[in-house]
Amino acid sequence: MPLNWKTGGVLLGLVFFLAVLLVKPIGVSTQFVILDGMIADAVNSEFITETEEGYTSTNAYMAKSGGKYAGNAMNPLNYSFVFVLAMMLGAFLSAMARGGIGAAERQSPALWRANFGDGPVKRYAVAFLGGFVVLYGARLAGGCTSGHMMSGMMQTSLSGYIFAAGAFASAVPVAMMMYRKEG
Amino acid sequence: MTPIILAIVIGAAFGAVLDRVGATNPDWIGRMLSLKHLHLMKTILLAIGTGSVLMFAGQMLGLVDVGHMDVKAAYAGVFIGGLLLGAGWAASGYCPGTGVCAAASGRKDALFFIAGGLLGAAAYMATYPMWKASGLLDDLAGGKVTLGSVPGSKFDGIWAMQGDILGILLGLGFIAVAFVLPERLSGGGQVADMPAE
Numbered sequence: 001m002p003l004n005w006k007t008g009g010v011l012l013g014l015v016f017f018l019a020v021l022l023v024k025p026i027g028v029s030t031q032f033v034i035l036d037g038m039i040a041d042a043v044n045s046e047f048i049t050e051t052e053e054g055y056t057s058t059n060a061y062m063a064k065s066g067g068k069y070a071g072n073a074m075n076p077l078n079y080s081f082v083f084v085l086a087m088m089l090g091a092f093l094s095a096m097a098r099g100g101i102g103a104a105e106r107q108s109p110a111l112w113r114a115n116f117g118d119g120p121v122k123r124y125a126v127a128f129l130g131g132f133v134v135l136y137g138a139r140l141a142g143g144c145t146s147g148h149m150m151s152g153m154m155q156t157s158l159s160g161y162i163f164a165a166g167a168f169a170s171a172v173p174v175a176m177m178m179y180r181k182e183g
Numbered sequence: 184m185t186p187i188i189l190a191i192v193i194g195a196a197f198g199a200v201l202d203r204v205g206a207t208n209p210d211w212i213g214r215m216l217s218l219k220h221l222h223l224m225k226t227i228l229l230a231i232g233t234g235s236v237l238m239f240a241g242q243m244l245g246l247v248d249v250g251h252m253d254v255k256a257a258y259a260g261v262f263i264g265g266l267l268l269g270a271g272w273a274a275s276g277y278c279p280g281t282g283v284c285a286a287a288s289g290r291k292d293a294l295f296f297i298a299g300g301l302l303g304a305a306a307y308m309a310t311y312p313m314w315k316a317s318g319l320l321d322d323l324a325g326g327k328v329t330l331g332s333v334p335g336s337k338f339d340g341i342w343a344m345q346g347d348i349l350g351i352l353l354g355l356g357f358i359a360v361a362f363v364l365p366e367r368l369s370g371g372g373q374v375a376d377m378p379a380e
Contacts, residue, residue: 002205005225009361012204012226013233015197020238021246023189025253026197028280032304039301061311079186086194087280088287091207094199095288106289109209109276120292127292130275131282131299132306134268138279139307140314141264142255145278148265150227152255153357154234156330156350158341159257166265167272168216174273175216182219183210 016154023079025155027147029138030069031084037062037073048074061139111183141166198284207285209276209292216273218368228361235354239347242333249335256326260319 002008019026037057041047048057048070055070057063062070072078095101104113108123116122138144141163143152149167152160204226205211214220241247255261272278277285277296285293314320325339331349332340340346 002211003203005222005229008204009226009229010233011200012230015200016230016234017237019193020251024251032279032300033308036301036305036308059308061308077187079190082187082190083194084283086191087198088283090195090198091202091284092287094202101289106291108292111210111213123292124295127275127295128299130271131296132303133271134278135300135303136307137264137267139304141261141268144268146280148255150231154231155252155254156346156353157254158324158328158330159255159261162257162261163265166262167269170266171216171269171273172218174270175213178274179213179217
């Protein structure tokens with residue numbers, strides 16, 4: 001069982017507060033673009049190039065805002081990218097400290113198995129397609145659950161509310177249709 | 184190197200807390216989004232409210248730098264992108280942050296989520312000029328705006344009300360909703376607890 005919502009909610013709120021107190025609001029999904037940029041530039045070194053003012057890219061999205069994303073992809077030791085790596089470390093240590101995740105659950109979640117059976121292939125396919133749609137949507141929206149919904153609504157930003165309305169408007173019907181059994 | 188140390192400390196804390204509240208577990212995401220079990224929704228609402236009250240109260244007391252606020256632009260694509268993200272979030276049980284954390288904690292399906300995510304982000308990079316040309320990325324209601332006008336902030340408010348006070352009130356509102364929201368809306372009567380992992 002996860003932490004009680006009162007404890008968990010206060011802890012999660014404290015992390016979001018500490019981030020904005022010490023540095024800036026939390027966000028994650030941009031780093032998928034940064035990693036894509038690193039991969040693309042490793043395959044083709046012409047993808048990102050240095051200019052007099054910084055960096056630019058043959059891709060219009062990487063090059064926008066004065067090549068900010070292109071620059072971050074060329075300098076991976078920046079705050080936001082290291083932040084995501086550290087998130088993985090924190091989640092790993094926390095999961096290990098509570099005894100790790102069982103073998104069946106590691107392959108596919110109990111809720112999935114209750115509704116769609118034990119075979120992992122379908123689960124992997126849906127996770128892959130889900131990832132595609134989630135990140136395409138997050139980049140179109142300019143942020144994800146962390147940056148738009150949590151950090152955004154916490155700052156009373158209009159975009160955070162618009163994003164949350166869109167996300168729940170589709171998430172609830174999709175989840176209700178897919179996960180009829182509770183698992 | 185200070186920013187890197189802060190990234191490691193805050194990032195690790197965020198990852199650990201996401202793991203402990205159940206947000207990296209697709210079982211809890213699926214039960215929340217299918218409205219069967221709202222425990223995680225209560226956690227999220229309380230977190231937004233707590234963060235909001237602390238940040239705006241800190242600003243009013245002069246302890247929190249208003250310049251650290253970073254408000255994203257509002258445009259039609261935010262809603263469309265939200266719809267897409269919501270569908271994928273519900274189907275897979277992962278969003279970008281919880282997906283990478285779940286993979287790190289040993290979930291194999293989350294690796295497929297990340298692979299799909301990298302491809303989805305690349306697809307957006309390739310199709311960005313089309314969205315840009317469509318006008319759906321053009322600012323709505325002033326773009327980077329907050330609901331109230333936050334004193335000292337570079338972002339405009341859409342309402343005349345003082346933004347930090349409104350932020351505290353809304354934060355208290357989120358906290359109140361977290362308390363009154365029932366743990367279950369549908370699927371009642373069944374045993375809620377399942378073996379932890």
